[in-house]
Amino acid sequence: MSNTVAFAVKPTVDHLMDAPLDDLLAEFDVEQVTVTSIPDPAFTGYMTVGKSGRLLLASPPARPQAEREITVRGMLGAALGVTLPDLPDPFRVSVFDEAGDPQQVNPKPQRSQWQALKKEDVATLPIDRLIKAFGVAVVANGTDSVELAGEPGDMQLRVGRSVSQQDRDSEARRLLAEYVDKAGA
Structure with a gap:
């Protein structure tokens, strides 16, 4: 029907x-x-x-x-x-x-902020804006790496204490771009 x-x-x-x-x-x-x-x-x-x-x-x-x-x-x-x-x-x-x-x-469902982003946006937007759009919490981990876990709105960027700010931002950007690719956005 x-x-x-x-x-x-x-x-x-x-x-x-x-x-x-x-x-x-x-x-x-x-x-x-x-x-x-x-x-x-x-x-x-x-x-x-x-x-x-x-x-x-x-x-x-x-x-x-x-x-x-x-x-x-x-x-x-x-x-x-x-x-x-x-x-x-x-x-x-x-x-x-x-x-x-x-x-x-x-009301028409609103797209999440991250769903409106294109791969080019992930490559160029300030990292703090991306962190907010994806709902990412940055947490320290016991390794020397940067890992992304969870789903938008409840994501964690797990960063080793010895990782520099520049490396953290670069790796976070790469991981978020990879997520956008996989999600088909």
Whole structure:
């Protein structure tokens, strides 16, 4: 089953953001049901495309109107294949892929700083900026070498106490460039 439903004319972002919500739900023939079986206070609802192609909006009772406006418009945009502006925190809209795994679509996931880097950037940017972009902690080790371990955000650059600053920076740059190559960035 698809995550989106097709209409003769795809609605615009302005229309989805500005039209009265109840008018939108009527326009797109959205069936609405109340869900009381999910006690999680963070649950704001879901929208699905039924076998008939009709949209079904399931939401908990008695939620604040402002929350309903935000979440239902976000879900409706995702269901109609319209990219809307990012939702404010703490709201998120995810769709389920063919394997049944949720994929966040709003707000759009941000690439990590290191993922935006090219090999040329790793060769030219100041080392302190690279250390920050990859989330590297520099720690001393008992050897005379420089080693890189872990994944971005939780990496360690293990540096022997006798390694000079220049050698440390040069080797760190080489190891990070190697990581970018392997990651296919």
